[in-house]
Structures are given as C-alpha cells and as structure tokens.
Amino acid sequence: MTETVRCYNFTFEVDGKYAAAFAEALYEHCDALSHFERPGDPTAPWKVEGFSGDHLDKTAVETAVSLMASAVGVDVPVVEFGTYEPKDWVSDNLRSFKPISVGRFYVHGSHWEDGVPVAKTGLQVDAGLAFGSGEHQTTKGCLAAIDWIAKHSHRHNALDMGCGSGILGMACAKTWRCPVMMADIDPASVRVARENARINKITDLVTAIHSNGFSDVRIRNAGYYDIVCANILARPLRHMARDLRGTLAEGGYVVLSGLLSHQEQFVLSAYRDVGLSLVKRFPVEEWTTLVVG
Numbered sequence: 001m002t003e004t005v006r007c008y009n010f011t012f013e014v015d016g017k018y019a020a021a022f023a024e025a026l027y028e029h030c031d032a033l034s035h036f037e038r039p040g041d042p043t044a045p046w047k048v049e050g051f052s053g054d055h056l057d058k059t060a061v062e063t064a065v066s067l068m069a070s071a072v073g074v075d076v077p078v079v080e081f082g083t084y085e086p087k088d089w090v091s092d093n094l095r096s097f098k099p100i101s102v103g104r105f106y107v108h109g110s111h112w113e114d115g116v117p118v119a120k121t122g123l124q125v126d127a128g129l130a131f132g133s134g135e136h137q138t139t140k141g142c143l144a145a146i147d148w149i150a151k152h153s154h155r156h157n158a159l160d161m162g163c164g165s166g167i168l169g170m171a172c173a174k175t176w177r178c179p180v181m182m183a184d185i186d187p188a189s190v191r192v193a194r195e196n197a198r199i200n201k202i203t204d205l206v207t208a209i210h211s212n213g214f215s216d217v218r219i220r221n222a223g224y225y226d227i228v229c230a231n232i233l234a235r236p237l238r239h240m241a242r243d244l245r246g247t248l249a250e251g252g253y254v255v256l257s258g259l260l261s262h263q264e265q266f267v268l269s270a271y272r273d274v275g276l277s278l279v280k281r282f283p284v285e286e287w288t289t290l291v292v293g
Helices: 016-029 058-072 137-152 167-176 187-199 217-221 234-239 241-247 261-272
Strands: 007-014 032-036 046-052 080-084 100-102 105-108 121-124 158-161 180-184 206-210 225-231 248-260 278-284 287-292
Touching: 007 016, 007 058, 016 032, 016 046, 016 058, 016 234, 100 137, 105 137, 121 167, 137 167, 137 225, 137 248, 137 278, 137 287, 158 167, 167 180, 167 187, 167 206, 167 225, 180 187, 180 217, 187 206, 206 217, 217 241, 225 241, 234 241, 234 248, 234 261, 241 248, 241 261, 248 261, 261 278, 261 287
Parallel strands: 105 121, 158 180, 158 225, 180 206, 225 248
Antiparallel strands: 007 046, 007 080, 032 046, 100 105, 248 287, 278 287
16 A cells, blocks of 8 residues: 655745745744745745644744744734645656756756767756755755866765755766765655666665764764765754764865855854865855855
8 A cells, every 4th residue: 555645834924025034933843944925926925834744843833933023023924734745746847847957967857868968967867756856056056066076176985965866966976986875864865866876877886875964873984075965954054064074084075055145154154163164155046055175
C-alpha cells in the first residue's frame, strides 16, 4: 500500500514592507518559508507561508506572529493552518522546465533531447519531491560560486549539506572527479539524490545519507572537506557554523546559500566567530550566495 505523505503549513497576509521581518521571526518554527506579493498587484498585502514535515506548534507560531505585529505596530494577522499532500511539482511541470546555463554547468531534465552544449558540464536533474531543479535563485548562486572556485583551485573532498536533489554535490563531483558526501534531513531527498547520481553516472564518487545536520558520524569519518556547500536557510546556517568549521580542511571554501540579501550579515557573523571570512558573494535577485574560507 502506498504511504500518504502529508505536510503541514500556515499562511497569513501582511503589509509587504513587513513581510521579511515576519518571515525571519518564524524560521525556527518550520522547515521552509516563503513570502511574496500577489502578481500584478503591488499594493496588495504579501502572503507569508511556512511549511513543515511535522505537526506545527500552533501556539508558538501565533505567538511569534503576535510579537512581531506588536514590534512593528500593525494589527495581528490571522494565521490559517492546514495540511496538504505535496505534488511531484517537477514532474507536473516538466514540460515548462527549460535547461539552465550557469557558468560551466548546464542543468536539464530527463525530457531534454537536444543534448548538452560543447564545453558545458551537463547535470540531469529531475528533483521530484526534493528541492533543487536548478531553477531557484539560490541554486543558481551556488552553481556560479562552484564555477568560480573551480577557475581558481582544485578540490579533493566535497560535502553537500542539505543536498535536496543533489545538484550541488553532483556539480562538485563532475567538476573535480572527487568524492562527495551528500546529507539531508529528508529521507525522500536522499533517495532522489542517489537516483540522480546514478543517472549522471557518478555513483562511484557520491555517498548520500540521511542525517540531521552533522549528527551522522559518517560525515566526520569521511575526512576533512575542502569544499562544503550548504543551501538551506539563514537560521540553520548560523546554527551549524561551528560543526561545519570542524569538518573544513585548511584552505577550504564554504558555499552558503538560502539567505535573503538582508540576512547576509546575520549569517556571516556566525562564521566570522569561528574564524572564517567572506571571500566572495554572488547575488541573484533578492537572494545572496556567500563563499567564505
């Protein structure tokens, strides 16, 4: 019998100039967040939506919303809670997923039949229920960062933390032909990452495991990493700074993404505290990818 996968979410609307502040206050209460304006109506309230694989603490969410409303001086938004069965959004929209070219990388789905341009590294990615088809600004920023690093140095051991579909780990594996450890808190993402590694013919280089951050001993047992990619969210990036630093090889680079541009200093301060400094930034629209080392 097929197991029904259920996710939990909450939504509310708020004046657009406060949407980012409300989202920031809610990161610790869910797995993912989005805030966006209604297309074609810049004067309308923005929608803030949070998602979680586990039951949401409604009281905690409502309290965080209430406190932020009080802090910015607006009426408390009405929060609606719900559940839904996530769609395989990549499969549903496969026909509209056009190849994406970022630096040396050419990301495409299995439906693409026109081949990979000469001098490009092809990455076939059908994300399914895992995050990461290459379309999101944060993934583009990370691929641009990996491409930049590759122009300046060789890497020997890579870690893709919060791997999703495995696109960043695969980019490292194909660029440097080095061993890559992939880890994600979501078992479905691990399965997708393994399958994508098989499709891209790099299973000999990739190990994909289920892990809550750096908790699995296999991450540390694989040695020190001279490139770590972490495309997650601002708060988790801050929380893992010390653990990440403990696995980084001397001269290593860390690619940090999943943060809005206004969250850059919020994340950077945690990495400066563990002895790392900003090397380069890659802004893509309202998102920023950071390279630290």
